[in-house]
Amino acid sequence: MHAEVGDKVVVxxxxxxxxxxxxxxxEARGADGPYLVRFDDGHESLVFPGPDVSVESHAS
Structure with a gap:
């Protein structure tokens, strides 16, 4: 999984x-994660890519 700043992440x-x-x-802390994600409820957390995570590009 690859994500960039501004992409939407769904866990x-x-x-x-x-x-x-x-x-x-x-914030992307590496080429393939982890990613600092601000969730819709305002909480921020590091997200490590896995099978339960999907990404929607902000360019779409």
Missing amino acids: HGRTVGTADRCGTVV
Whole structure:
């Protein structure tokens, strides 16, 4: 997974009933992560790419 600043990140819930979390990449700390993401609720966290993460390019 590759993301750039401004891309939208969706972290899919890993258990039944857990909601997806959406946020925006504010800093890329490496070519393939981790990424500092500001989630829609204002919380910021490092996100390490994995199978439960998808990216929507801001260029789209």
